[in-house]
Amino acid sequence: MSLPHALLGLLAVAPRSGYELTKAFAGDLGRYAWQAGHTSIYPELARLAENGLIEVSHEGARGSRTYAVTDAGREELRTWLLTPPRQGKVRNELVLRMFLLSALDPADARELLGRIAASTAQDAAELRRLRAEAGPVRLGPAGFGQLAAEYGLRQYDAVHDWALWAIDQLDQADQAVAATTSAPSTR
Amino acid sequence: MSLPHALLGLLAVAPRSGYELTKAFAGDLGRYAWQAGHTSIYPELARLAENGLIEVSHEGARGSRTYAVTDAGREELRTWLLTPPRQGKVRNELVLRMFLLSALDPADARELLGRIAASTAQDAAELRRLRAEAGPVRLGPAGFGQLAAEYGLRQYDAVHDWALWAIDQLDQADQAVAATTSAPSTR
DNA sequence: CATCGACATGTCAATGCTGACATGTCGAGC
DNA sequence: GCTCGACATGTCAGCATTGACATGTCGATG
Numbered sequence: 001m002s003l004p005h006a007l008l009g010l011l012a013v014a015p016r017s018g019y020e021l022t023k024a025f026a027g028d029l030g031r032y033a034w035q036a037g038h039t040s041i042y043p044e045l046a047r048l049a050e051n052g053l054i055e056v057s058h059e060g061a062r063g064s065r066t067y068a069v070t071d072a073g074r075e076e077l078r079t080w081l082l083t084p085p086r087q088g089k090v091r092n093e094l095v096l097r098m099f100l101l102s103a104l105d106p107a108d109a110r111e112l113l114g115r116i117a118a119s120t121a122q123d124a125a126e127l128r129r130l131r132a133e134a135g136p137v138r139l140g141p142a143g144f145g146q147l148a149a150e151y152g153l154r155q156y157d158a159v160h161d162w163a164l165w166a167i168d169q170l171d172q173a174d175q176a177v178a179a180t181t182s183a184p185s186t187r
Numbered sequence: 188m189s190l191p192h193a194l195l196g197l198l199a200v201a202p203r204s205g206y207e208l209t210k211a212f213a214g215d216l217g218r219y220a221w222q223a224g225h226t227s228i229y230p231e232l233a234r235l236a237e238n239g240l241i242e243v244s245h246e247g248a249r250g251s252r253t254y255a256v257t258d259a260g261r262e263e264l265r266t267w268l269l270t271p272p273r274q275g276k277v278r279n280e281l282v283l284r285m286f287l288l289s290a291l292d293p294a295d296a297r298e299l300l301g302r303i304a305a306s307t308a309q310d311a312a313e314l315r316r317l318r319a320e321a322g323p324v325r326l327g328p329a330g331f332g333q334l335a336a337e338y339g340l341r342q343y344d345a346v347h348d349w350a351l352w353a354i355d356q357l358d359q360a361d362q363a364v365a366a367t368t369s370a371p372s373t374r
Numbered sequence: 375c376a377t378c379g380a381c382a383t384g385t386c387a388a389t390g391c392t393g394a395c396a397t398g399t400c401g402a403g404c
Numbered sequence: 405g406c407t408c409g410a411c412a413t414g415t416c417a418g419c420a421t422t423g424a425c426a427t428g429t430c431g432a433t434g
Contacts, residue, residue: 001420002280009287019382033282040421042383062382062429081284081291081299084306089391091278093189095220097268098335100196104268112268119271147353148285151346158345159338166334188390206412227391229413249399249412276421 003044006034008053008069008077015057015068018042032152110170117163124156190231193221195240195256195264202244202255205229219339297357304350311343
């Protein structure tokens with residue numbers, strides 16, 4: 001459960017209202033890192049405030065409440081970020097599909113790998129476009145973090161290369177079988 | 188929600204009981220791809236059986252029921268695997284941490300990146316060990332799928348390289364600041 | 375001054391999953 | 405004959421999250 005820390009992190013960069021936080025989750029953050037709707041954000045803000053990790057720094061029009069991180073909240077965030085990269089819930093649908101690949105016949109497996117290669121190429125291109133828009137590498141709270149963008153890019157490229165490699169493996173396995181079938185031995 | 192498809196996939200490889208499926212999730216599958224405990228597996232098996240996707244192929248000692256995939260189940264699995272790699276829930280704690288990196292001061296950020304580099308190197312080494320144990324590349328339902336292993340390996344390596352790159356970026360940003368501070372201009 | 379869209383927050387039922395608890399069987403070793 | 409550990413299945417309360425529904429405000433435009 002990382003939602004409270006995600007909120008803490010966003011508020012640590014700049015105080016925001018629940019509505020603004022919701023918009024952040026609807027953008028790149030929610031797309032690439034962590035999803036959350038306003039229905040989970042508002043209760044979570046209330047909980048964080050109750051625990052003294054954040055506080056209302058300003059009340060604006062239309063009942064809006066701007067929250068800011070307290071010292072305790074900043075400390076909690078720092079601790080969480082630096083805590084041993086604990087093993088969270090494993091929930092990786094793509095890896096699951098790879099595990100199940102052997103349940104498909106070779107033609108279907110090739111098809112699936114081809115689609116993965118195509119979609120990761122597309123995702124990588126999209127991310128490169130996003131990054132180019134954001135300009136040269138700079139740090140700080142500049143929209144989609146440059147470091148995060150580079151991270152995603154390398155992931156996509158890795159999966160893309162892997163898919164091509166996997167198709168090649170299937171081809172080689174095929175050829176080996178064909179060779180032993182048509183020419184059972186050299187003697 | 189991919190649990191039913193994970194079960195379908197495992198049963199497509201070989202008929203199994205709920206207990207054996209639970210053990211599969213406790214191993215590499217649960218570690219790298221998808222988690223599930225027996226408390227979700229048993230009800231899900233009942234649901235799949237009710238929908239005619241699997242059926243009890245054998246009843247053994249201690250009330251054990253061995254399930255096998257039906258033709259309908261095999262078809263459902265194939266459809267799911269080949270279906271456009273739909274965008275599921277985004278829940279990537281590591282990417283979230285990258286988004287929040289800017290909330291840390293540079294020293295802490297370096298520390299965090301260093302830990303990520305170290306832990307991915309360790310994870311990769313562990314996976315290489317696992318793969319070496321499993322022997323040369325071969326396909327089929329051989330424990331931890333070779334393709335999945337290679338996939339994980341490339342992911343770990345990519346993250347490792349990225350972390351080193353990111354630390355380098357931080358260093359360069361530092362040097363640039365230091366240069367403009369100590370020698371504001373060339374004239 | 376009416377309307378509309380963006381702003382802003384909330385409740386509630388349903389879903390999916392986990393952890394704690396519960397129950398019983400079979401085989402091996404003492 | 406007893407005990408223990410692995411086998412085998414199950415219920416249930418609790419938690420996080422989602423989607424549907426609900427409510428109201430403010431500013432701009434016609």
